[in-house]
Amino acid sequence: MKKFCPNCGKPLKDGAAFCPNCGAKITQNTAPKTPQSAPQQMPTRSVQRKPVQHKPMSKKNKIIWSIVAAFAVIFIGLYIFGNQYYSRDHQIARIVNAVKSSNSDLSKYVIADDSNVKITAESVEPYKKLLNTEKSDKLQSNLTDENSVTNGELVENGKYFLLFPKYQLKVQTYQPKVTTNHADSVLYINGDKSGKFLDDSDNNYYNKENRLLAGKYTFLVKSKISGRDLQASSTVDVSKGDIDMGIETQTFMVKSIPDANIFINDKKIGTVGQDGKVTFENYPITKNMDFYVTTKVGKKDLPSTTIHNFGEAVSDNYNGSSDQVDTSDDDVVVTPEWPGMISDDDAKSLFQDTFDDPDSDDFVNGSSNTTYKDITKMEKGFDDNDDISNVDYEVEVESITPAADETSKVDYKVTYKFDHDDYTNTQVMEYKGATVKKDGDKYKIDYLGNGKLISSKKTDNDD
Structure with a gap:
């Protein structure tokens, strides 16, 4: 910093003892350094802390907490398992397996759209047979993608263990009206006696059934005609409407392979003779009859093409045509065909x-x-x-x-x-x-x- 003479005010050189202008003596002011005092230390007081002593857990508490932990682990494990086992896809897979397996009980997966219909292993069997006509992968995809199958839908019905949704098939029910043309006829459904027919009018008789689950049922009518005990059966899908079980008799000849077995509604009624033909005299027929024959190919029975509504096809009043039934002459001749067989x-x-x-x-x-x-x-x-x-x-x-x-x-x-x-x-x-x-x-x-x-x-x- 530049200094000046305190007497005349002229600038001074550094370290000058006298002013070169006026000759005044220049005094050098140097302030003595003040020593810093050392910080004072406060007297310290040692504090002794007593160690904390934890009270050991009792044996009883240890057991309780061990049980709680075990239950928690088990619950979590069961929940993870249940969430997988009761998933929608796994429940659908079990339903399809019950449909396809002859030893599985489908009834636990079925409810009816009418709460008055009792669900048992026996009562769901006709519906099981109906679903069995579809392939497993189609059943699975229909339930998974569309929540539905033939005459049924997949619904959520309650919970398993109050946690997991319970899926079941809700199946439609039907109340078919069965009619016949003979008084005092008795109706059987899948082998169980249902009751007598009631008089309607114009020699028509009917039986109004209780509601049945959708499916294929075998209806059997027993009648006495002109002193003869006759019966006729039909296997029918009850969703198709009323069922005509009027009984007629018809004579027809079957021409086929020697020793071939003849079936109507899956019941064997005869065998083709060595000459390749057999005649049935005054055989009782109804409209809803399925006809086919089987022949041995190796160790297996090979079935012919099924003639549906066989009773109608061989009836005297039939106006239609069938490649396997010839009614052009007075005689009715049935010639079964096999898939792919050359004429x-x-x-x-x-x-x-x-x-x-x-x-x-x-x-x-x-x-x-x-x-x-x-x-x-x-x-x-x-x-x-x-x-x-x-x-x-x-x-x-x-x-x-x-x-x-x-x-x-x-x-x-x-x-x-x-x-x-x-x-x-x-x-x-x-x-x-x-x-x-x-x-x-x-x-x-x-x-x-x-x-x-x-x-x-x-x-x-x-x-």
């Missing part, structure tokens, strides 16, 4: 065309089929034989039987006529066990069968 006419045409001019498109696996190669080789041999001027073939189908997987077994004969210059040689070959498979809308030969020569005749052309 006599189609078989004759297929084999006739094959012998006349083999086509690989008519064989399973086409030109690589072994029997296709055999027949083309055989006919090429005939063509290359200079001694044969012409060959004619005539096919006659002897029998057709069904096999598994839309396959038919065909036995047939082929008459070969070999024209030579001076004579004609006629040979008859019998082929057993030929197989034909249905491929879309077309039938194809898988195997031509085992051939056996059964006759040969030489005729001079002059004759």
